[in-house]
Amino acid sequence: MNQIMDKIREVLRSNQNIVLVSGSEAMRETGLNGIRAEHxxxxxxxxxxxxxxxxxxxxxxxxxxxxxxxxxxxxxLNKIDVELTEVFKSAARMEQEGRLSAIVTRMVYGLYQRAGCKNVVELYGSAEENRCPECGRIYGSRYIKEAKGIPVCQDCGVILRPGFSLYGEMIDNGRLTKAYNAIEYANVLLVVGTSLNSLTWANMLRYYEGDKLILINTEEASGDDRANYRVYGNLSEIFKYITA
Ligand SMILES: [Zn+2]
Incomplete structure (x- = not known):
């Protein structure tokens, strides 16, 4: 396993325009439930x-x-002050070093931004951007969590709209295009915390035609062999090693 990890580290070190696709297992490590909370x-x-x-x-x-x-x-919002794991911190480091060009995620907690990442495509929007449908004022997750009863706009008294897409709503087209572009033109595609066959990602990942698809996940799933390099285990421990 260390041989593969060394190889991955080498690929990450010697390439730019790395695009990170971040699945729900990266969020699980923080203890957050996610929108669906399947578990x-x-x-x-x-x-x-x-x-x-x-x-x-x-x-x-x-x-x-x-x-x-x-x-x-x-x-x-089962937890509000989550500790950022190594996955998020490493991503921020790689971005600052100019190697990581974009992060695509369906997480809605703004964790990559909190770690310091700038170019994050949140496909489903963000729990940090709840909006008053009347005046457009934005409210973060803490406001929702601490509201007594149904959270309303302080100015208008109107019930807030969540900052993320609800089921049955369209995903924002601009975000979708950004995600497809990032993946299509990535030099290295670094997929973390999801299988390659997952409903959310399978279609999108097909846009990558390069030969440096790296998969890091907690356990193996069918279809994973499409990856050029893959390793399974604790995501943060692996990340710490491969980005060191
Ligand atoms: Zn308002």
Whole structure:
């Protein structure tokens, strides 16, 4: 395994225009649940009487804003001051050194930005950018988490719209185009925390035609052999090694 990791380190060291595709396992390491929170699906069903796909929808927000925001506060924002793992810190270092050109993620917590990354494409938007539909004022995740009941705009008293796309809503076209472009023109594609066959990424990853596809994930999945280099285990430990 160390031989592969040495090789990966060499590829990362000797190349520029590296694009990082960050899947949900990178978020799991911080203890955050994510929007879907698949790993606690049963508890969610038990607590809300609906599954996450039903709750995180535009229709549900309109009809049951109280339940929607309870889910937002307690499931999506289960933690608020998360500690950044090595994956995020390494990404920021690589970006500062001019080697990493973009990060594409479906995470909504702004963790890469918090680590200092600048060029982050958040496909689904961000929990740090909840918006008043009336005046456009933006509210961060802390405001949502600490609101008593349903969070409303301080100026207008109107119920806020979450900063991320709800199920059934279109993904922002500008973000999508940016993501496709970054992946298509990447020199090295560094995929972390997702399998290559995952529903979210499979289609998008096909745009990469280079021969430096690196996959780092917690466990092996079918379809992974498309990667030119791959290694499995604790993401942060691997990242620390390959970016040192
Ligand atoms: Zn407002």
């Amino acid at each position: 606690i699906a049963y508890d969610i069903e038990e607590r809300y009487g609906y599954d996450s796909d039903e709750i995180v929808s535009s229709l549900f927000l309109t009809r049951q804003a109280d339940k929607f925001y309870d889910y937002y506060k307690n499931i999506i």
